[in-house]
Amino acid sequence: MVRKKMDRIDFDTALKLYDEDLFILGEMADKKRKELHGNKTYFNINRHINPTNICADVCKFCAYAANRKNPNPYTMTHEEIMEIVDKIVEDGVKEVHIVSAHNPDTGIEWYLDIFRKIKDKYPQLHVKALTAAEVDFLSRHYGKTYDEILDMMVEAGVDSMPGGGAEIFDEKVRDYICKGKVTSDQWIEIHKKWHERGKKSNVTMLFGHVENREHRIDHMMRIRELQDQTGGFNCFIPLVYQTENNYLKIEHPITADEVLRTMAISRLVLDNVPNLKAYWVTSTVNLALVAQEFGANDLDGTIQKESINSAAGAKSANGIELDDFVGLIKDSGFTPVERDSIYNEIKVW
Numbered sequence: 001m002v003r004k005k006m007d008r009i010d011f012d013t014a015l016k017l018y019d020e021d022l023f024i025l026g027e028m029a030d031k032k033r034k035e036l037h038g039n040k041t042y043f044n045i046n047r048h049i050n051p052t053n054i055c056a057d058v059c060k061f062c063a064y065a066a067n068r069k070n071p072n073p074y075t076m077t078h079e080e081i082m083e084i085v086d087k088i089v090e091d092g093v094k095e096v097h098i099v100s101a102h103n104p105d106t107g108i109e110w111y112l113d114i115f116r117k118i119k120d121k122y123p124q125l126h127v128k129a130l131t132a133a134e135v136d137f138l139s140r141h142y143g144k145t146y147d148e149i150l151d152m153m154v155e156a157g158v159d160s161m162p163g164g165g166a167e168i169f170d171e172k173v174r175d176y177i178c179k180g181k182v183t184s185d186q187w188i189e190i191h192k193k194w195h196e197r198g199k200k201s202n203v204t205m206l207f208g209h210v211e212n213r214e215h216r217i218d219h220m221m222r223i224r225e226l227q228d229q230t231g232g233f234n235c236f237i238p239l240v241y242q243t244e245n246n247y248l249k250i251e252h253p254i255t256a257d258e259v260l261r262t263m264a265i266s267r268l269v270l271d272n273v274p275n276l277k278a279y280w281v282t283s284t285v286n287l288a289l290v291a292q293e294f295g296a297n298d299l300d301g302t303i304q305k306e307s308i309n310s311a312a313g314a315k316s317a318n319g320i321e322l323d324d325f326v327g328l329i330k331d332s333g334f335t336p337v338e339r340d341s342i343y344n345e346i347k348v349w
């Protein structure tokens with residue numbers, strides 16, 4: 001489906017929005033948010049599992065992969081993974097987000113069997129798994145086409161794809177921060193193919209490192225273009241770069257002002273992506289709550305445990321209790337709505 005929007009914000013206008021008064025920008029984004037979602041803020045009850053941190057690729061921003069900065073390699077057994085899954089299902093978790101490093105030694109079936117085992121036992125549990133970067137790695141390493149890998153994922157029970165690995169699409173920045181892994185065009189091609197299978201995915205942007213405002217707008221424009229073609233993205237997630245334990249030497253973390261501007265502009269530019277997630281893990285909880293007034297209508301979820309961003313300094317390792325999460329959203333003046341992984345409403349809290 002090709003949607004044409006005459007009143008779309010173009011590249012130059014989007015860039016100029018960065019110079020707008022912060023609160024006017026917030027009001028503009030909030031108007032769009034209210035048109036789409038009213039006062040609702042979505043979240044889900046989820047858990048991240050990161051089965052291995054052994055990685056064939058080297059991304060300068062990554063603190064999770066085992067290397068000189070993180071000398072603790074691990075690979076979980078399927079039994080260990082299923083023990084976690086048994087426990088979280090009992091606790092009411094409805095989505096498991098499974099993302100790993102690019103481990104060259106496990107064999108492709110090791111990855112796929114994780115999903116098969118989970119879905120065999122818990123068909124109702126939503127499996128959001130494998131970033132486009134992992135799909136590309138598995139394709140290169142095992143000599144399979146993207147189509148073959150994506151078909152295997154569907155067969156093994158993957159329900160949706162997370163938005164990781166997008167980083168920044170600008171080729172020069174990408175070469176500097178994560179040379180050798182999935183390219184921007186490949187990332188987009190993989191999601192396009194996934195959407196063509198009738199499946200949904202998310203899309204991230206890693207910002208606050210060496211990129212500039214132009215690179216961010218360019219990233220948003222490329223997302224908007226693919227979304228016009230497929231409509232397959234549920235949600236845009238700007239990930240605030242975490243500075244610790246990695247090889248990018250960023251002395252001044254991005255300011256809250258710049259994060260909020262970027263959130264608001266993304267709400268306005270991405271007129272065809274329904275949801276904007278303020279991922280509290282990387283923005284901090286407080287800023288994620290403020291971001292609700294700058295266009296964000298989703299706060300991800302309770303998470304329970306997360307390893308990739310917490311390795312780089314995010315205070316997210318143990319998630320947030322459900323009651324606390326709901327209370328925070330209510331106290332900030334919004335209506336907490338539990339959603340499933342593809343944004344069907346489950347419960348208004």
Ligand code: V47
Nearest residue numbers: 061062162163164165202204206239240241242312
């Ligand atoms: O792809 C790595 C990023 C991503 C750092 O789809 C970093 O719903 C900040 O993609 N600072 C993984 N970020 C997380 C991710 C995600 C998270 C939540 C929800 C969804 C979703 C997706 O974390 C990686 C990479 O872009 N990352 N290192 C860092 N130092």
